[in-house]
Amino acid sequence: MKKWTKLLSLALSLATAAGIPVLSNAGMAEAADTAASVTTIAAYGPDHLIKRDGSLWVWGDSRPVPTRVPGLTEVKASFGLAGGGGLAVKQDLSVWQWQTNAKTSAMETVQVPEMTGLTDLAMVQGTYLAINAEGAVYQAEFLDNGGGSVSFSPVAGIDGVTAARGYSEDNEQGSWKRFLFLKQDGTVWTSTDQLRSFQPVQKLSGILQLESNFALAGDGTVWTWPIESIYNPVAGHDVMNPVPVTGLKDIRILHDNGRSTLAIDNNAGLWFRGMTITGSSDGTAFHEQALPLRFSGIRNVTDAYIMERSIVALTSGGKVYTASIGEETITADAVFTLLASNITSIEGGGRHVIMQKSDGTLWGWGVNKNAQLGYANYDFSFDQPVPMQKPVTLTLNGETVNLTSGVITRSGQNFVPLRSLFDKLGAIVAYKENHTTTPTSSGVTASKVEKIVTITRTAVSKPSLSISINTVSGETTVNGTVIALATPPFIVNGTLYLPLRFISEQLGATVSWLPQQEEIAISMK
Known part of the structure; x- marks a missing residue:
């Protein structure tokens, strides 16, 4: 089960301890390039962050660095979905879903009108369970179809819920999903018939937290019960029988990963x-x-x-x-x-x-x-x-430029994906590969591949411009004249990244860095 993401309201405090363990010289140089400002991050999770301006940023899978989710402002919370997407809650409690387009790699955002005030999201063996601030439960099935919206529908028969969890069980007669629901009154309810009926779990009261087959009670005790399987048959599997975990008392925080508990x-x-x-x-x-x-x-x-x-x-x-x-x-x-x-x-x-x-x-x-x-x-x-x-936010004449993957900083220079910005500055971007073979004295044929990016200006009212970058050797020419780049272009996960300032200024744009906003502002007449 993919764990749901919790958010923390971050209190900034002074620390007296030493710094992060020393990296290599290259790592230290990159650390200076990549450190984020203390004033920008309002909240974060293992795969996202929310800036103080209400923008949502995500990373992982096809995005090696934080990348802004387009079209979302005033975000207060975020929950991850499988398959490169997620749900965001705005300050007005509206819920929005973003997904990655499998063909274009662009993030696309739509509102989820049937739900407001999302507070918890869990996946139980392919079924999403969403809880809102009023305690209502919604379900959706994950379809591994390479993108597309997940459609949520309300679950009848249970209310007043604060959290949902669950896992799969099986025996010689078959398999099923066991859904668990923690209610606002501290009771726990379960369903094993695909959310058609719900029963209270005896002995569990005053519960604060559910983790797999564990429950943390307000008195500090931890309760557990067996998970049915063909290797672990449980008599009367339809009736849970929680017992306190011997030796655990006065507990206030519980984390479980399905195999081990802290x-x-x-x-x-x-x-x-x-x-x-x-x-x-x-x-x-x-x-x-x-x-x-x-x-x-x-x-x-x-x-x-x-x-x-x-x-x-x-x-x-x-x-x-x-x-x-x-x-x-x-x-x-x-x-x-x-x-x-x-x-x-x-x-x-x-x-x-x-x-x-x-x-x-x-x-x-x-x-x-x-x-x-x-x-x-x-x-x-x-x-x-x-x-x-x-x-890093990228703007052109005051408008945010949406990127399929965020800005990467190396050696003090910013790089952007090949097809992300320069066409908006009046350029045509082309890419080609040249394959050549050369016989050697030993009779073996040596092969060579050159990967060339060309950027040409389209405006006839401006002087002609042709930039050529050999992304293998780093050799760069402007109108046929060789130019030395301090840091050559590079490829990350199959995406080519080009130097933003160098190419933008060659096209006649003005590039400014706004440190307080962590924004690269480009202006172009």
Whole structure:
């Protein structure tokens, strides 16, 4: 189940701890280019951020850096959908859905008229469950058809809901989805017949939080119940029988990833219960530790997540520590290693975490296979946290320019996707590949590929202009004269990025950087 994204209202505070662990020289240079301003980010999650101007920015999948969702203003919350889309809630409580066009890669936005005030979104085995501020429940089926809107419809028979969760179950007779609903009165209700009927779960009252097959009660106890499967038959599977988790008490925060559970108690102690992992690929093995243990090597924990085979924990001193669960067993005296300092909050994304420093910048750590860290590449992972790229707005004569992928900054220069801006400045952009072969003295034929971008001016009233860029060698000419570029164009995930200022100014535009707004303002007569 894809976890729903929670939002935090961010309090900016001073920190006394040291900075992020030292990167390489190249990493330090890029960090200076990519750090975001403290004044711009109002809220963030593992795959999005909301700026103080109400704009929504997303990254991941086809977008290696934060990219503005077009047409949305006054956004207050965001929830991710599978397949490269999401739902946004505006200040007027209207709900808007954005999806990625499979053909053009552009983000398209439409209002969801049947819903207002979305507060929670969960996916249970292909079914979305959405909750609004009034406690109504809506459902939609995820169709993996490469885009398109998700259509929500109201669920009858249950109301007063604050959160929804669920999972799949099966036995020798078949399989089903178990939906769980936390109501405003602290009771929990369940459905196993595709949302046609609902029953209260006995013994669960005063519940504050649902996580998979766990429930956190207001008195600090944690309750659990078995998940039915052919490997774990449960007598009378249609009737849940929750029991308190032995050893867990005075708990105030609970996180579960389906295999393992982290809990934080009222004394800021960190607890673990569940699976450790060894091996890889087909040889992966899971080792269950049913009895909770309280770690002795870390204190003052304010938040924690399980990420792949690591525990990531934030302390009240603004430090983030990590410990491995990649062993057959984990003990109370497990070693926690300092990962980052000067951190005010963290958000877990399953395989990665996003952290905000006290200066407002966002940093990421963990798996980056699908650009989860917003770091402008798709390297699988990093040993140390890396800085996220700036959420840079691009305007032309005062109007926002919508990009399929955001501005990338390298060595102090800004780059934009090949077909995103320059046609709006009166240019024709063309791309071609030249393939040549040359016989060598050893009789082997050597092949060479040149990838050439040409940019020509279309206005007959202005002097002719022809820019040619060899994206392999970096050789650049303007009207036949070779020009040296400090940083050559580059390709990220199949998208070619060109130097914004250099080409814009050659076309006669004026380019200005507005640091307070994090905006590149281009003017063109």
